Amino acid sequence: MKFYKRNQTRKINIGGVIIGGGEPIVVQSMTNTNTKNWKATVKQIKQLEAVGCEIVRISLPDMESAYNVSKIKKNIKIPLVADIHFDYKIALEAIKQGIDKLRINPGNIGSKDKVEILAKEAKKAHIPMRVGVNAGSLKEVRNLFDNASRAKALADTAIEYVEVLEKHVFFDIVVSLKASNIDTTVQAYKIFASKRNYPLHLGITESGSIFNGTIKSSVGLGIMLYDEIGDTVRLSLTADPIEEVKVAYSLLQSLELRSSGIEIVSCPTCSRTQIDLIKIVSDMENKVTTIKNLRKLSKPIKVAIMGCVVNGPGEAKAADFGIAGDGKDSGILFKSGEIIGKVKSESWVLKLVSMIKDRLKNSLED
Numbered sequence: 453m454k455f456y457k458r459n460q461t462r463k464i465n466i467g468g469v470i471i472g473g474g475e476p477i478v479v480q481s482m483t484n485t486n487t488k489n490w491k492a493t494v495k496q497i498k499q500l501e502a503v504g505c506e507i508v509r510i511s512l513p514d515m516e517s518a519y520n521v522s523k524i525k526k527n528i529k530i531p532l533v534a535d536i537h538f539d540y541k542i543a544l545e546a547i548k549q550g551i552d553k554l555r556i557n558p559g560n561i562g563s564k565d566k567v568e569i570l571a572k573e574a575k576k577a578h579i580p581m582r583v584g585v586n587a588g589s590l591k592e593v594r595n596l597f598d599n600a601s602r603a604k605a606l607a608d609t610a611i612e613y614v615e616v617l618e619k620h621v622f623f624d625i626v627v628s629l630k631a632s633n634i635d636t637t638v639q640a641y642k643i644f645a646s647k648r649n650y651p652l653h654l655g656i657t658e659s660g661s662i663f664n665g666t667i668k669s670s671v672g673l674g675i676m677l678y679d680e681i682g683d684t685v686r687l688s689l690t691a692d693p694i695e696e697v698k699v700a701y702s703l704l705q706s707l708e709l710r711s712s713g714i715e716i717v718s719c720p721t722c723s724r725t726q727i728d729l730i731k732i733v734s735d736m737e738n739k740v741t742t743i744k745n746l747r748k749l750s751k752p753i754k755v756a757i758m759g760c761v762v763n764g765p766g767e768a769k770a771a772d773f774g775i776a777g778d779g780k781d782s783g784i785l786f787k788s789g790e791i792i793g794k795v796k797s798e799s800w801v802l803k804l805v806s807m808i809k810d811r812l813k814n815s816l817e818d
């Protein structure tokens with residue numbers, strides 16, 4: 453297991469969730485409902501909570517949305533962050549309504565006096581602020597054409613705004629420096645991390661669909677996380693935000709930084725496969741996300757789902773639970789390396805899920 457020394461950043465409290473200072477990396481997402489419709493927003497946040505989202509951001513494009521902050525907050529369990537662009541008065545209303553954190557974009561919030569007003573009010577309310585620098589909204593970045601210059605401009609802009617907050621003795625700061633290009637993003641975060649110790653919110657912006665966005669974000673965030681940069685992540689995907697949370701946990705688990713509670717190992721299938729393994733594994737993945745409290749396990753339960761008896765038994769034996777296909781309709785079931793029976797292929801998911809639930813129950817009772 454890789455040993456990470458992730459304790460270099462300042463600890464920031466966001467509505468009871470601590471980020472930075474070596475705390476476990478926090479998984480965030482963002483709603484895509486219309487915030488004016490607070491009931492639909494609450495419904496989506498509850499779905500995000502169920503899959504393990506730990507901090508959620510909502511967009512406040514207008515005052516009407518800002519007036520909904522307290523109603524939304526009352527109906528959810530995780531800290532709520534307001535995403536503000538253009539109008540600092542919306543941010544002031546969000547503070548009044550009890551928001552847990554503000555995210556402002558220096559590229560469009562206007563003059564620095566507005567940031568100063570926000571710093572004063574956020575300090576009074578004891579809430580942190582994220583300076584979220586985004587390459588697309590900064591003309592000084594857009595006009596540059598090489599990655600290194602763009603990265604430097606992103607980092608310089610973040611420092612400039614951080615200095616405005618620091619001037620007002622405001623240090624509850626989180627920073628993000630997002631671009632859609634991996635090299636620019638990684639370089640920008642590295643420059644900033646070498647200059648300030650504020651916790652970093654990682655993301656590759658506009659990364660794309662579940663397929664492309666997952667790959668791009670995982671490469672970009674993977675490089676930084678492996679290098680011990682980053683305290684919280686948001687995987688921006690053009691998809692249901694639930695997918696962002698699932699991908700984030702999978703990414704963090706693959707780097708041994710967080711546990712989603714479950715690790716599924718499966719073979720790629722070949723001409724020896726006589727069962728519909730692709731469907732079984734996909735059903736299994738969907739089913740396990742609905743198991744409550746799985747993320748409370750510090751070490752994931754390893755489950756192997758293998759197509760045949762060539763490599764199957766080896767992997768299945770090494771897992772906590774495993775099944776290796778042994779013909780058209782059935783498989784050999786393993787538990788902690790021992791064969792414990794045979795299971796018809798239509799019951800693999802059910803059987804494995806029930807074994808996982810039993811193991812979880814026993815582990816939590818210990």
Ligand code: SF4
Nearest residue numbers: 719721722759760762
């Ligand atoms: S475990 Fe069996 S079915 Fe799966 S890829 Fe290997 S040989 Fe093929």
